[in-house]
Amino acid sequence: MPRISITKRNTVEESVLFPENSDTRTTAHRNKVLVRRCRNTLALDGLAGVDLDLGSLTKKRRDYGASGTASKPFLIRLRAHHPQMHECQLVVFVKAPRAGFVKTRLAETVGTETALEAYLSLVEVLIGKLKDLPHVDLCFTPADALAEIKPWLQPGWTATPQCDGDLGARMQSAVENGLNTAQRVVVIGSDCPYLDSRDIGEAKAALEQHDLVLGPATDGGYWLIGMKAPQPEVFRGITWSSDSVLSDTLRIARENNLKISELRELPDVDTVADFIKFHEWHILYRAKADSGFHSESSAGD
Structure with missing residues (x-):
């Protein structure tokens, strides 16, 4: 046969x-x-x-x-x-919530347990903002962390282990896997609690007219990347965790004649100063939520 x-x-x-x-x-x-x-x-x-x-x-x-x-x-x-093709797959990169494994830069100053608590807060806020979105995949590491990731899964969501390799290789794999079942793929991390579902909608819409969409981060990286066809070149030759990630990615994209759309600039939470700002923002965010006022606030609100 x-x-x-x-x-x-x-x-x-x-x-x-x-x-x-x-x-x-x-x-x-x-x-x-x-x-x-x-x-x-x-x-x-x-x-x-x-x-x-x-x-x-x-x-x-x-x-x-x-x-x-x-x-x-x-x-x-x-x-x-195939009849199961959907419009957009959102991939969220997450780590197993383990002390010493998450927020390592922050842990150098505040300790591994406090860094873990900070990471759990970041994920809690992010999941709360995305929980009503369909077609979300939590792409996790390490590969044996499924039991630890499951509590974050919302109805209809999936969880997939990240492949081996550097961050670029893992994002490239996630994009290619997502395009097996979706017309567009958007990838985000768990370091930016300030993004919301509207940002995901804007990224999805931008990909109708552009090859690549990026969410610039204030530290020189990006908090979101999306595409509608595999673009492996944008993940190669990048010095990850440096302040040139965004500029290098834009340069490579232009060299390959890709049409680029950029979203609003947002901060990540990596350092003690970032965490203090996030903590202050989180207090206001929770107060609004507890009072019944629904607002997907941006950084600095």
């Missing part, structure tokens, strides 16, 4: 090898055989609703004899739109 596999951009790809001296002598007949086999397999895989698009059918012939029949195998590929 033919082999069906789900591939990037939520397509179904069919690979069929016709043997030597096949009796499928005409292209039309071969196509009919292929479509029939595809539909049978799609039905078995629970994908009977997939609309096979013959306009995307291509064939790769290796060698034909004088009679027109294949003297060697050739490959036919069929791509079809």
